[in-house]
Amino acid sequence: MAAPERDHLTGYNTTGHEWDGIKELTTPIPHWWVTVFLGSCFVALLYMWLFPSFATTTGVFRGQLGWTSRGQFAEEVAAGRAAQAEWRARLDQTPLEEIEANPDLRRFAIAGGRAAFNENCAPCHGVGAGGQIGQFPTLIDDDWLWGGQIAEIHQTVRFGIRSGHEETRDSLMPAFGDSLSAAEIEQVADYVLSFSDPQASEAASNAMPGAALFQQNCAACHGVRGEGSREFGAPKLNDAIWLYGGTRDAIKRQIAHPRMGMMPAFAAKLDDATIRMLAVYVHTLGGGER
Amino acid sequence: MPATTFQGLSPARAVVRPDIPHAVRGRFRSIKTVLAGLMLGFFFLAPWLRWERGPALPGQAILFDLPGRRLFVFGLEFWPQDLPIAVGLMIAGALALFFATTLAGRVWCGFACPQTVWSDLFFAADRLIARLVGKGALERRLRTAAWISIALATGVGFTAFFIDAPSLPGLLLSGRAPAIAYATVLVLTGTTWLLAAYARERVCLHMCPWPRFQAALLDRQSFVVTYQDWRGEPRGRKRDMLRPDLANPGRTPGLIALVADATAFSAPVRGDCIDCTRCVTVCPTGVDIRKGLQMGCIGCGLCIDACNEVMARLERPAGLIRFDVESAQAAPGFAPPRLDWLRPKALAFGLAALLAFGLSGYGMATLADVTAHADPQRNPPFVRLSDGSVRNDYALRLAHRRAELARVVIHAEGLDGAQLRLGTLDRPPTGALTVTVGAGRSLDERLLVLLPRDAAPHGRRDFTLVLTDPASGEELARVPSYFWGPES
Numbered sequence: 134m135a136a137p138e139r140d141h142l143t144g145y146n147t148t149g150h151e152w153d154g155i156k157e158l159t160t161p162i163p164h165w166w167v168t169v170f171l172g173s174c175f176v177a178l179l180y181m182w183l184f185p186s187f188a189t190t191t192g193v194f195r196g197q198l199g200w201t202s203r204g205q206f207a208e209e210v211a212a213g214r215a216a217q218a219e220w221r222a223r224l225d226q227t228p229l230e231e232i233e234a235n236p237d238l239r240r241f242a243i244a245g246g247r248a249a250f251n252e253n254c255a256p257c258h259g260v261g262a263g264g265q266i267g268q269f270p271t272l273i274d275d276d277w278l279w280g281g282q283i284a285e286i287h288q289t290v291r292f293g294i295r296s297g298h299e300e301t302r303d304s305l306m307p308a309f310g311d312s313l314s315a316a317e318i319e320q321v322a323d324y325v326l327s328f329s330d331p332q333a334s335e336a337a338s339n340a341m342p343g344a345a346l347f348q349q350n351c352a353a354c355h356g357v358r359g360e361g362s363r364e365f366g367a368p369k370l371n372d373a374i375w376l377y378g379g380t381r382d383a384i385k386r387q388i389a390h391p392r393m394g395m396m397p398a399f400a401a402k403l404d405d406a407t408i409r410m411l412a413v414y415v416h417t418l419g420g421g422e423r
Numbered sequence: 424m425p426a427t428t429f430q431g432l433s434p435a436r437a438v439v440r441p442d443i444p445h446a447v448r449g450r451f452r453s454i455k456t457v458l459a460g461l462m463l464g465f466f467f468l469a470p471w472l473r474w475e476r477g478p479a480l481p482g483q484a485i486l487f488d489l490p491g492r493r494l495f496v497f498g499l500e501f502w503p504q505d506l507p508i509a510v511g512l513m514i515a516g517a518l519a520l521f522f523a524t525t526l527a528g529r530v531w532c533g534f535a536c537p538q539t540v541w542s543d544l545f546f547a548a549d550r551l552i553a554r555l556v557g558k559g560a561l562e563r564r565l566r567t568a569a570w571i572s573i574a575l576a577t578g579v580g581f582t583a584f585f586i587d588a589p590s591l592p593g594l595l596l597s598g599r600a601p602a603i604a605y606a607t608v609l610v611l612t613g614t615t616w617l618l619a620a621y622a623r624e625r626v627c628l629h630m631c632p633w634p635r636f637q638a639a640l641l642d643r644q645s646f647v648v649t650y651q652d653w654r655g656e657p658r659g660r661k662r663d664m665l666r667p668d669l670a671n672p673g674r675t676p677g678l679i680a681l682v683a684d685a686t687a688f689s690a691p692v693r694g695d696c697i698d699c700t701r702c703v704t705v706c707p708t709g710v711d712i713r714k715g716l717q718m719g720c721i722g723c724g725l726c727i728d729a730c731n732e733v734m735a736r737l738e739r740p741a742g743l744i745r746f747d748v749e750s751a752q753a754a755p756g757f758a759p760p761r762l763d764w765l766r767p768k769a770l771a772f773g774l775a776a777l778l779a780f781g782l783s784g785y786g787m788a789t790l791a792d793v794t795a796h797a798d799p800q801r802n803p804p805f806v807r808l809s810d811g812s813v814r815n816d817y818a819l820r821l822a823h824r825r826a827e828l829a830r831v832v833i834h835a836e837g838l839d840g841a842q843l844r845l846g847t848l849d850r851p852p853t854g855a856l857t858v859t860v861g862a863g864r865s866l867d868e869r870l871l872v873l874l875p876r877d878a879a880p881h882g883r884r885d886f887t888l889v890l891t892d893p894a895s896g897e898e899l900a901r902v903p904s905y906f907w908g909p910e911s
Contacts, residue, residue, distance in 0.1 A: 163629060165625070166629070233847070259802055261800055261801075261803060263802050271806065273806050273816070274814075276808075329811075369809065372809030372811075373807050417846050419814070420806075
């Protein structure tokens with residue numbers, strides 16, 4: 134290495150590096166800067182000592198504080214729950230019918246209910262609660278198999294439909310594929326379709342061949358004019374909403390070999406405050422009854 | 424070239440910088456004092472200005488209401504959705520800064536930067552204390568006290584922009600202020616004290632990024648602080664003979680060069696600079712401007728004032744150090760400095776800044792005081808109800824800045840037979856829906872639009888939601904949207 138050369142203008146030595154006639158000086162870094170740098174190094178080492186920082190041959194160095202991201206997450210969830218405790222308690226104590234009258238409580242229930250819905254209900258009923266025709270009921274229309282008031286929705290969420298829970302809502306539609314002939318099933322289907330057809334006059338439909346079959350086999354649950362029954366969870370047949378499809382073929386299929394959906398009971402999985410939130414949220418989606 | 428011949432004749436000598444730059448009087452000092460007074464005055468007094476807005480709103484002229492997410496600036500009220508205006512103002516500010524730098528170097532740094540203004544304040548306090556009690560232990564103690572007082576005032580003054588100013592001191596003293604207020608006061612006090620006690624010009628030299636990229640904006644036509652070395656060199660004491668070409672500046676430059684070359688070395692001669700180093704000792708960042716324009720120069724002009732004082736005492740023309748374009752050096756003479764406006768770069772930045780200011784101003788002037796959105800819910804696109812009618816759901820968001828607006832009527836224009844109701848089911852659906860807009864002044868609701876079976880379109884039909892004020896009948900907002908019906 135060449136002997137250091139002194140720059141006469143600044144008084145500093147050069148490094149001996151030269152590019153295009155420009156020589157680099159060994160200007161020292163400011164003191165405060167070096168101090169800050171060394172301080173940062175110390176802080177970095179401190180961090181490594183306190184927190185999980187590197188892998189060892191046998192596992193992972195855990196750090197002196199015993200901190201983990203999973204533990205922090207659990208703490209934050211617990212803190213969030215604790216912050217909600219007052220509201221959840223109020224939710225538990227307020228009668229279901231009165232929750233919606235309280236704007237703050239209603240807002241809290243809707244926000245929590247939306248989150249819980251997307252987590253627990255959306256897989257079947259869809260994020261917008263639109264359901265899926267032929268599979269899962271829409272929760273935003275005005276037709277309710279088991280009732281659309283908050284208390285009834287609450288009941289359904291807690292214990293499910295045909296869930297096997299001892300308090301579950303249960304119903305059974307017999308399969309008529311064995312007891313009725315194919316022609317008879319077609320006649321019943323035609324008759325059922327006439328309920329929701331505004332053009333079909335009462336007299337004409339009563340004269341249909343399916344009428345007698347319907348009164349004999351179906352009216353006990355679905356009502357004489359297909360008005361349904363919530364007691365048995367028997368759907369209305371005289372409206373525009375068909376859970377398993379409203380075409381003639383879909384109705385025939387449902388008479389012959391009915392499908393009956395199953396909804397799990399959430400009582401064991403969710404606490405009652407969350408179920409109440411769900412009930413309020415579903416009720417505000419546009420189809421709830423008052 | 425005479426100018427280059429004379430340059431470098433005097434060897435650089437180490438100039439001892441004082442702890443505190445020396446005081447100076449002059450034109451730029453006066454401008455700085457007035458500007459600093461205005462800006463400090465605004466900073467400390469603005470939160471105390473009142474502005475009557477009505478019972479539900481704060482009466483502070485300038486208030487950053489963070490909990491309420493609103494920003495009040497005199498008669499204007501900004502909401503989070505008005506962020507584009509703030510961004511536009513920032514862009515305009517940046518462009519104006521580029522424009523000013525291209526045109527006149529670091530005028531922002533030298534005259535308007537908070538770091539400069541506060542440093543000036545600290546220097547003034549330091550000098551005042553030294554003059555009152557002299558140097559010593561008492562001076563150091565008083566100085567620390569002054570720094571901390573100013574820092575504390577700055578912290579409280581800043582916090583006052585975010586909270587009702589007249590009640591802030593009382594809240595702070597009684598311990599009832601929100602924790603974030605204490606944190607803000609502490610942080611601002613701490614950083615101000617740090618800047619006062621240690622950083623000052625080091626901020627300009629080592630921390631601020633602006634000197635690094637101002638080099639991209641400056642060129643030889645920029646109006647910056649320059650040392651007229653054709654005139655100042657060689658430096659010498661007053662009793663040395665003045666360079667003959669400077670003694671009578673009326674002659675042509677060509678003749679000057681000839682005479683200068685012939686006589687320069689026959690006897691000790693000097694230019695106008697007597698190397699008194701006053702330009703260095705008054706400089707807030709300790710720059711020796713005679714070495715040429717450099718990163719540390721914040722363009723405050725104090726060295727110009729200092730040099731002009733000396734030139735006046737020497738009975739030489741002012742302006743040995745002056746604001747000028749660097750390219751003027753190539754044509755020496757006592758001609759007055761000129762500012763180059765008409766350059767593409769300066770004009771482009773200037774026009775862009777004007778455009779950005781104009782757009783932001785237009786945005787401010789046309790702030791809608793009622794805004795409404797209705798997002799169709801597409802999951803599912805429509806709902807069939809039991810009587811066969813079809814319903815579409817919309818996420819309705821309504822926000823207004825009017826104190827007197829209590830209710831809003833919504834109806835669907837271009838959708839015959841449409842019935843409206845809110846998801847809350849408070850009332851049966853109606854053709855013209857009346858909505859109570861509470862004191863919260865914003866509403867987030869589910870709006871349901873129903874069409875009878877026969878009126879429902881196949882696929883999409885566009886329509887407009889119209890919001891009117893039932894009290895005055897005024898139309899508040901029109902929200903274009905669409906209704907989706909079953910395709911078959």
